Amino acid sequence: MTTELEQALERIGPVDASAAQERFLRRAIEEGLVDVAYAPVDSPLGELVAAVTPRGLVRLAYEDGRGDAVLSELAARVSPRVIEAPARLDDVRRQLDEYFDGRRHTFALGIDWTLARGFTRRVLQSTAKVPFGELATYREVASGAGNAAAVRAAGNALGANPMPIVVPCHRVVRTGGALGGYTGGVERKEYLLSLEGALRA
């Protein structure tokens, strides 16, 4: 008899927590408890993962099956209060759409540089000044970061760019014109430079 009772206690039927979760997420945002809000963003280069903090865009990544790793890194290096909140990414999504449609040449987004430190941050900030449709060399952005000799380190810094596309590391190429590498694969670099009219077909 006890067994029958115990079995009955195991059965509480299926529960659907999705509505409760939606209400919780709304309140978490209202109460300012979300340190990192993220959402997937579609693009012609495949799915992107975008994340913002109250200070601005903190991460933009080519998903490429690495979405979980991207979120884990945000949890470890920014804050573990990482929540999926697509509405908080509306502005980022809209500006990216406009960029890929050829209607936007500069992004008007706040940037949170938490994920880039020291020389890497300076290289990326120097890279952020390269205009739409133009190219710079690794040496030029190294120089812009205060150390013209650190060409290789500048390459590494660009490879660690937490916000490709928005911080346009695709506009940085080798002296002599070879494209060099790219975070998301060199064919994406070619696509972006063609979109901007910076490459002759």
Next chain:
Amino acid sequence: MSLPPFQTVLEEYREDVLRFLIATVGRNEADDVFQETFLAALRTYPRLRRADNLRGWLLKIAHNKAIDAHRARKRAPLPAEDVDPGATDARPEPPDDALWSAVHSLPERQRTAVILRFTFDLAYREMGQVMDSSEEAARRNVFEGLKKLREVYA
């Protein structure tokens, strides 16, 4: 040690927390207490030192929030139709309505102990951690609770 993104924790344990709350406070209140539980969890999450028993951590918060809700209900001037929580529970669990009404009418600690033991299959030691009691007290609460339930469920 690094904590997983809170979104992962939410998705992994939201059903467990909701099931626990439906069993302890009933369907009518479970949704509100679910909000309180996860808001409290999110508030303190960055200060959490260990990530090895997140389910136990959440159940402990849910247990405390369920007690808060229970006390608030006792203090509040109740509308007439709200006097008996068992009776107002609009959708008790089929097919064992009688059983779940009986579970809801158990003293608080016995009710929680019985639910943690049988609905969640927690070991007595882990139950003690969730309920801030000794393993022995957890064992006794389950025993007493089951004894009362058997009278109803015979």
